[in-house]
Amino acid sequence: MISIDNVSKHYGSFQVLTDCTTQVKKGEVIVVCGPSGSGKSTLIKCVNGLEPFQSGAITVDGISVGDPKTNLSKLRSRVGMVFQHFELFPHMSITDNLSIAQEKVLGRSKDEARAKGLKLLERVGLKAHAEKFPGQLSGGQQQRVAIARALCMDPICMLFDEPTSALDPEMINEVLDVMVELAQEGMTMMCVTHEMGFARKVANRVIFMDKGLIVEDDSKDAFFNNPRSERAQQFLAKILQH
């Protein structure tokens, strides 16, 4: 489904990604973790072309992301993405947030888009808030709306960029619950997150990054039980201590 092949990226002389290679198969859930500044968010943003990269290749469902001939907007409409800061559109109601791209990008009718939006809003448990504005919802609720908004486009896979990092602790679980459910339904997912509980529960593989390199790319059991690199051991010791 997603294939990342020797991808490198630099800002000026600063190397952000170095020869990153990995694959995500249909139905797989991959967790990407690592210390801050390790390039994990950059890597996931390269997958739908939000960040350009200088060398290597990424293909999503057989379509090359880096190819200048690729219609990136069309590709992105098929790849869902959830951001750290939700990025709901604050000037639109929740319903409009859910329908706008369905109407303007997929060309669905107003009624069809609205019905689809409400269905997914119900799924994330927020149907009662349909007519509110994003500013009236809590962070956890906003992030669930953001997931519903991405799902409205019937994506072939979902990218999560630290979806719980900006949330208060008591709101993290409501978002993770939605993600776990999605994973169990067979959605192909690539998640940048530090939620190791989530990784243990649903991940097929864990990718560990440091300084722009993919240091480990292993099954979740192998990663948690005996990480090969010293850097990953230190990282796990620190975040699993408490």
Added chain:
Amino acid sequence: MYDFDWSSIPGALPFLWEGMKISLEITVSAVIFGVVWGTLLAMMRLAPVKPLAWFAAGYVNLFRSIPLVMVLLWFFLIVPQLLRSFFNLDPNTDVRLTSAMIGFALFESAYYSEIIRAGIQSVPKGQVAAASALGMTYAQAMRLVVLPQAFRNMVPLLLTQAIVLFQDTSLVYMSALADFFGAAYKVGDRDGRLVELLLFAGAVYFFICFAASQLVRRYQKKLNAHVAH
């Protein structure tokens, strides 16, 4: 002690109102054109295409570095002839109002574009990323997501600029175009009551601009309350 005599004002009110209409016409046309052209300039200035950005920056810097009164004067000297030769107009057609409108519009767009540019930049970059991630093109993201938010933040500044513009329209008096100020001056000159007429005109400008700026302030407070919740 100077003897005030206000008696020439009541009879002159219809003529003064005609002048006020000209002032308002220039203001409204310059605001509309200024916002539209200013938005395009702001988008050009932020565009990744370098020549567009240079053009917009040059335009804005040029108009912001020249006194308005000189721009207007040039337009009075040049535009009437251009219009006449383009449209084959009768040399007696009065195109002073048109040239004033064009001069103001082009000048004000430079100021509007800077306000709008700041407004666009005040919208978090993540909003464009989210719109793009949903499959929107750059133009759709601008039109549906960025500009509506930018304009909502900018309305107070745009209105304040419009108030300043309304006051500046009095500069057209030097083309002998009878805007509100010009009309007041003419009446005062005719009746030998310049002091009274100019005091009256000043009071009217003050009343309109002060009332308008109070409305803007109210709106801004409402806007801030809306954003805060």
